[in-house]
Amino acid sequence: MRAHRDLLEKSDPDVFATLTGEENRQRLGVELIPSENYTYPEVLAVLGSVFTNKYSEGYPGRRYYGGQEFTDRVEILARERACQVFRSEHANVQPLSGSPMNQAVYLGLLELGDTILAMDLSHGGHLTHGAPVSHMGRLFNFVRYKTGATDGAIDFDAVRELAREHKPKLVLCGYTSYPRDLDYAAFKAVADEVGAYTMCDASHYAGLVAGGVMKNPMDHGFDVMTTTSHKSLRGPRGGMILCRKELAARIDKSVFPGLQGGPHMNVIAGIAITMGKALTPEFRDYAAQVLLNTQAFAGALTSGGAQLVTGGTDNHMLVMNTQASFGLDGRVAEELLDEVGITTNKQIIPDDPNPPLRPSGIRIGTPAATTRGMKEREMERLAGWMLAVLGKPEDAALRADIRREVEAMCLTFPVPGL
Ligand SMILES: Cc1ncc(COP(=O)(O)O)c(C=O)c1O
Structure with a gap:
């Protein structure tokens, strides 16, 4: 790493100055943005490694390029560890970040124009949960539930009413700005009543799920859980989709070739490390x-x-x-x-x-x-x-x-x- 830095300092002092400036900013200030973290030195090592040189379109054992002995191995490690961490039957670790991760689920499980029941954005839902300015907000019909005025609890009678009225194909929970845990059994009961899929975007708090201090949607029969790998999980900037076995083929096809080309293998190696750490x-x-x-x-x-x-x-x-x-x-x-x-x-x-x-x-x-x-x-x-x-x-x-x-x-x- 030292040698790489010395080289950068000599060959491009302008970019090097931005790097050292950012390092000092991180060192001398306190980071309290809930979606940020400092990743592991081991992850920094693989992010700047030769895995970044490799094209690996496809999945382990079924790639469109040769030379996949080690990329296959590291992707399998990442998938297996992710399944173990979240007690999931299947994991796709290729989404390039959180936004394509959620898009891949909607596009893989639903038809354009279908209804998704999701949290109101001002109550904590994320941009990718159908903000009107997002492409997903134009492609699907998002209907919103809210949280209670004083304690922020979700009123499941109101959620059920909305579900009965709008017949969503997907009931989505998870958030970007809500300081409480969720009642997954109650979401599942609502979804089951109207025959909808269940999806939780646990991007923000997946580290607390992995660490056993918050509930795990996969323990409550959820169809899909998505999470970024870079927030409370402390990993590289990427996304993961965990799902039941029956949905695995549809999810995988939706990520590649549906939405993306070559996965970022340096990030996937970082996810493998992160999932290994999450099991400790x-x-x-x-x-x-x-x-x-x-x-x-x-x-x-x-x-x-x-x-x-x-x-x-x-x-x-x-x-x-x-x-x-x-x-x-x-x-x-x-x-x-x-x-x-x-x-x-x-x-x-x-x-x-x-x-x-x-x-x-x-x-x-x-x-x-x-x-x-x-x-x-x-x-x-x-x-x-x-x-x-x-x-x-x-x-x-x-x-x-x-x-x-x-x-x-x-x-x-x-x-x-x-
Ligand atoms: C709940 C949630 N989902 C998805 C995302 C999107 O992730 P990304 O910024 O990696 O596209 C975020 C990012 O803040 C998020 O908070």
Whole structure:
């Protein structure tokens, strides 16, 4: 790796400068975006390896190119380990990222124009769950369920009513901004009643499922579970589709040749490593600590007067209503926190009256900070700094002081691989 870096420094100093700049940013600031993490040094090693040179269209044993002895082996390892981690009958590890992963499921199991029952986007659903601006939103008919106003619980009588009225072919759960676990048995009962497939997009919290601290949709008879590999799972940027045996051929055909060409074999090697790590006791400890950390964060923020969407958390994230808590929209809050080296992201909240680029809240997540070894004490310090910064938006001197404290804390928690 050292030799590769030296070469880059000499041959392209401009790109090298962006790399070292990003390394310093990651080293000196706290990453609290819930969908981000620091991957394993072993994954960084295979991402920059000769697997990137290889074309492997097709699947192990049935490729369109020669020279597949090692790519076949590594893809089989990734698939087998993924099945073991999520107790699934089949795994496809080729989706190039989370968006094509979800598209492949819709296009593989449904006819164009079919109805999908999914979570309202302002209540936590993801862009790929049929946002009107997305191509999927034009190709399929998305109908929305919402979460309750106070505790954020999903009202399954209302979901059933919607299902009876709209007869979806797919009932979709999973989210990008919702701080609670899901009742998969209740989703399955609704889907069974109307003869729909069940799909969970667990991209955000799959690491907590793998680590045994959140429920696993595959244990509840779900047809399909999708997950990105780069969020709480700590892997490379890719996607995985887990499904029942009977759907395997349709899913595989939908990914390739339906949607994609050559898989990124360097990423698939990284997924194999990530799934191997997810099976270890250390990963279970990591997942448990992520949860302890969000709970400590939530406790410290609420006792300091902040308002959290649903009042707390059961997973790796919190959604803070910054408008109600501090009279600041999410964009201003994100910018103020950026100034002190605490990275969060602006976020719409349920039925947000404000637009997505000036929403009423921010998302806060602990997977990356936990990877660095931060624990409850650091979460409480971070919450205290956030309350101070957001409580006094006019105080630039305070932000300068807090930035120094954040950097000092960060230097005692090295980023893996740096
Ligand atoms: C729930 C969910 N699904 C899918 C995706 C899409 O993943 P990608 O950005 O890799 O396309 C995301 C990304 O944030 C997500 O949160």
